[in-house]
Amino acid sequence: MTMLAADPDVIRIGNCSGFYGDRLSAMREMLEGGQLDVLTGDYLAELTMLILGRDRMKDPSLGYAKTFVRQIEDCLGLALERNVQIVTNAGGLNPAGLAEKLRKIAADLGLDAKIAHVEGDDLLGRAAELDLGAPLTANAYLGAWGIVECLNAGADIVVTGRVTDASVVVGPAAAHFGWGRTDYDALAGAVIAGHVIECSTQATGGNFAFFKELGDLGRPGFPIAEVRRDGGSVITKHHGTGGAVTVDTVEAQLMYEIQGARYAGPDVTARLDTIQLAQQAPDRVLISGVTGEAPPPRLKVSLNTLGGFRNEMEFILTGLDIEAKAELAQRQLESWLPVRPEELSWTLARLDRPDAETEERASALLRCVVRDPDPNKVGRSFADVAVELALASYPGASFTSLPGNGSPYGVYTPGFVDATEVPHAAVLPAGTRVDIAAATETLELADVAEPELPEPLPTSGTRRAPLGTIVLARSGDKGGNANIGVWVRTDDQWRWLVNTLTVDRIKELLPETAPLIVTRHVLPNLRAVNFIIEGLLGKGVAYQARFDPQAKGLGEWLRSRHIDIPSELLP
Template sequence: MSDTPIRIGNVSGFYGDRFSAVREMLEGGELDVIVGDYLAELTMLILGRDRLKNPDLGYAKTFLRQMEQNLGLIAEKDVKVVVNAGGLNPHGLAVALRAAIEKVGVDRSVAFVNGDDIVGRAAELGLGTPIAANAYLGGFGIKSALDAGADIVVTGRVTDASLVVGTAASRFGWGYDDLDQLAGAVVAGHVIECSAQATGGNYSFFTEIEDMARPGFPIAEVAADGSSVITKHDGTGGAVLVGTVTAQLLYEVGGPRYYNPDATARLDTVELTQEGVDRVRISGVKGEAPPKNLKVSLNHLGGIRNEFEVVLTGLDIEAKAELFQKQFEAALPERPAELTWELARLDRADADTEEQASAMLRCVARDTDPKKAGRQFTGTAVELALASYPGFTLTAPPGNGSPYGVFEPGYVDAALVPHRVNQPTGVTESIDPSPLRTDPIVDESVPSSTSTTDWGETVDVPLGTLAGARSGDKGGSANIGLWVRSDAEYAWLDETMSVDKLKELLPEVADLTVHRYPLPNMRAVNFVVEEVLGRGVAENVRFDPQAKGLGEWLRSRVVAVPASLIQKGN
């Protein structure tokens, strides 16, 4: 046990992130631990299909290849590895890792954490009959494995922040009652979990960062009191700024309380300070007891999804779209259960190029019957090629469609979910849930400020002239976090950006339920839009199925901004 801050570097934010990140982080400077997040809703479906084909799979194969190439360097530098790459089969990944370690000939021990996979008990637990059901475990299984001397710990579905929570808890000997420290680690884990998003990736003000060619991956220096400094290796691209950290803190969150299995972090207590070049301190985080229930990722097989897209060029775009839609629906042998149309008006008048003169009409079908959403669906479009609007063309040949999954969250008492650690010695240890668990406090949506400041003269400019944004999916819902960089700007943002104003600026969400949560410490306002993504990313109901661009659309909308704020350097 030590009071020296632990340097935790992230090497993955999703299954498919930069493959070379492990070597870059190991060679770039000193680290105590590397962590990596490989799982997401869609990833669990991908791993589920892998496991159906081969019961020995179901884990992130990319991670195994990264380890095969870097085990020698990991052993040489004596760096620990903690990742959730075990997916649906952490035991299988542990077996494969041990074989790789033996082949390379290094001295590294492997532990794995499981128990999250409760699909076999889903019906008994009132969760229906999904094809996959994985509870989000906390970090104390990881802590136990590291305490027992494991060098590499692979897990199934733990919360993204748990990788850092468990690692820091092991270093500093935290227990369940160290709520402020645990909450601080939750916040640090949330900041670095999405890799380069903390160092300039997906950052609204990216043009202000000098080198974005290849952003470095983030490092959290977590201290014994739970505070941390977010940084990156010297000489790497991107930047670590209060802004980049704020943006990531707003990613995929709801109200001020950020629930995790080991502690609830109060995001409204977070204090951010630019401590130096590429160094942002996170302090002041307060923790509360964790919720009684664990969140469960439930994936169901939704059916078959298929789509086609036709190009409409030149004049009479809407009339052409109407003609084709009418002809197509009349010609369909069997109508799919769901049939949606989307006309994207990308065209412009008197265009200099044919592409700029063209719009796109997309049709999407979903059905549990493969025939209705299969080749006969796209084939019907092809049959109209010589009988429809002038200039008819398809962007791709007809296809058979593909299975899609439907995600929904579930909740189950943590006491009913086994949390097991399989130590390097072969001993299996059970981890009890936090004894402090309680019914969660639901944060209430807050209307805009009641202040009516006289801001004086205004100028119509895009909202993004002042505000940054970060948006993302939360199951079928999405969040949009808006933040600004001065107290005066925040006073204006809090007064201006009401739920009604959001709906006015984003007409596509006008009929949906929207919650609003101000976060003054971060000069931010977070919105959660319910059901904007249907039944989750795998259903792919929107042009932007993970809501990644929703915040940037909002920033592009024109609003009346006080001229005084624009004149202060924006």
Template sequence: MSSASAASPHAVLRIGNCSGFYGDRLAAMREMLEGGPLDVLTGDYLAELTMLILGRDRAKDPTLGYARTFLRQLEDCLGLALDQGVRIVANAGGLNPPGCATAIRDLAERLGLSVKVAVVDGDDLTDRAGELGLGQPLAANAYLGAFGIAAACRADADVVITGRVTDASVVVGPAIAHFDWQPTEFDALAGAMAAGHVIECGTQATGGNFAFFRDVPDLTRPGFPIAEIRRDGSSIITKHPGTGGTVTVDTVASQLLYEIQDARYAGPDAVLRLDSITLEQNGPDRVLLSGAHGEAPPPDLKVSCTRIGGFRNEMSFVLTGLDIEAKAELAQRQVEAALTVRPEELSWTLARTDHDDPDSQARAAATLTVVARDPDEAKVGRAFSGAAVEIALGSYPGCFLTSPPGRGSAYGVYEARYVAQDVPGHTVTLPDGTRQLIPAPTTTSPLEPLHIDTSVTEERHGPTVNVPLGTVAGARSGDKGGNANVGVWVRSDAEFAWLDGVLTVDRLRELLPETRELTVIRTRLPRLRALNFVIEGLLGEGVAYAARFDPQAKALGEWLRARHVDVPTEFVPSTAEESHR
């Protein structure tokens, strides 16, 4: 590879991203390769739900288990990447990295291309799950670090395919190789981890899923992000010129808050102190990310364990007009009476989307949804859905459902478990076929939670106006297994001093009633002018379990922003203040 491997170790390493999940924009790889210079192009294809999907693929066909859309992208772009000397590093190998690598070599042969492919694996612990105390999962995969990827880059691989590595590792690995970082250079490693965390979810760093999206220019097709990484681990977050979206301190801060736990962001190679990061606008669509402090990694690795939890089915009734609560009560009573065999779990949710004096039928309607779960597929199949449908002509006025009766489907359960760093056989197979075992880190430190939440007193700011919190605060939320996180940030020190005093755990529970009986942990991140909340158990047993209608808590932050609070008038734009008087 010409551009990355030949560059000076003091030069910037320019790493782009072209995928934030399995199903992201198919054209993104070509857009990134044609949009401007890059040294490395990364793709993140794996998530908790994806591992379940790939596990079921592999169970049906042992040759599968990898992200097949990645092959479609390479069919279009492999020649272009080789011509430009851009190395591709992706975790698209999923549960079958060797199978993915074989498919890439076969593809290159069909295209008449010569490609050097390296494979990083050893993460798959499924066959050893019993002896390791991990139960009997469909798939058990340890989150590996970045040094196997680094070895593949040093061997001049054109394409590096991995299994389950941490999301940031596809960025950290090429940086390790380029700058020859050693395992104990924790600050540099942590800086690259921060950059990797920012760009891992693609266009979420360039204005996608951004709270203040109306401020983003040309969000029709936002460009994918780039991290220009430096020798000390600091970076510039940017994008190709002329692409949609924007890169600002706010878009980067928002992504830094995505799916985090507390002030320590743990990885297999280092622990990033999120409270150490400084963000600074460095020009149009350029944000300097610096100051990252790193600590020794923990002695254990996280293991993603997914299994089939049982079977589920759901039916939704539409309730229209008057007496919504009474109609819901009648439908629930009738369905439960009609069930000949009751599923193990039956949950009801009434969504009051109806309006007073509605000017359309849709605005007059609410939805009552019943979800059935059981280990026995028959109990949630036609016996359940048929019972819901058969009451239709003898129930509340205007009764209808959103779907016909149908069979149930399997649902997955995710669980995070842990093993010692030296348990997986972290291995890289180099382009020449040589297999190299990557040693576990020799310097580790037990991971201690860092919930920086010193007592604060609400500052007095004079007169207030009752407006949505989102008038002044942004938020980003997501899932971590069965837990949800929501990070809330503001744009000035004065606003943070106010937010810090107002948005306590007790106040969050008031604003989000779903959280009242759950454990909520708050962490202060003053450098980002942000607060992070972890809500334990909100998502049941993970995304595939579908405990709530927003199973990944993607919009939890937007719900919080919609709640009204008393905001000092000095922070509220005049237009917003007038509209809420």
């Protein structure tokens, strides 16, 4: 056990990054804004691993988050002065390289900083042996125990590669409290705290459905988890920062990018259906009651491949005969192409209105996307033909921009390997390497049976209104799948929602999901249902199958759809 906080029963863990590109000043804001014991940063999304993979192709010494380097150059002295440990996955594909870079920064600044790193997640060299194909990147999701070893060895900064997003919170909590590997309830509670704060300001009002209720959302503060010895936590933020921490802002992040009621990780499977939320005070939300189970025997692996090359063209169609104009442009472009790409798709966005008062409101957008393994088939041969249509097609022909030469795109797929095949290791500040054993107690992942539903709400009448009048939602991506978490605030609203918003109703409200497999998971403690929509995002975010490739707006589209709502539930 390593005491990382003055309070033996609470450790105060803040977050300063939710993605590679988050607010650069956040590390300093968090260190200067109030008391912290540990500061974490999450820099790795599925798309980020592809970006770092391409960096590494150009320069093998790269592959880590360069913005984190700039933050440490600015803030290392402040962190050491305030005795705040930093734990981050900014190492990406090259945690050892980042650790060495940080040692040089510390030396240049004349600071004595103990740097450690965690490695073993990179399986690229063994991809074929492990039946993972021939990817550009192949990284297993490691857990928290390598981080624990580094902190127990006195590290001021712990750099990891691909660990689960919550592991950067679980590791410091486990080190501080001396948790064992089978303290599943405590570990699960820390996983939930980590999941809430890992996406930075999404827990303090960012991307929040009822944003108009919040006060100062101009510059939301970053979140803090006060993790307790039993695994419970209070989510909060520094005093005087923007945004808000409410039961609903916390639940919004809880519903983000989840699957079923079991939230699996390499150290523990947390039961989302056991979570209890309570508003303790302004900007203080208690998370309690989380139970945990043994982790599954296999680790998830993030696989990115270069899928080929893509290009696109967007035509502006104005005024009358929109569909006929679209048909002409499509027929001309396809017949003029010297060679047809492997994939060629069209989307017509009818943003136009009749008798519009502005030209923009009278216009629709026709988008053509092409993909092919051969860059020549989507490069100038496509771009030149698209431009040649300018004076030879529909009346008023114009484009939002001219197409370029095409660019490579990536494809994300998840893989799975036995945890015993992954060489998880902690490299301590002194350079000593400590191997981290895989979990010896495991449990195959299985769906939780749907709980008994409450009786439908009796009603004297309904009124047609947007679903979002009373319903909150948050959506996101997991590879090619999308999730929409939907919840309400009162028991009566819950009785109506859970008996109304079925899979069939979702397919009615969101017709694009009708041909796809949609699964519903019910979470009564949170008055929430979560929908998984398989294949909506094609082959993942880098594939850009939709104009909203990460499904960020999917929940807001659902909330905007009109439905018959009991009159007594409406304002």
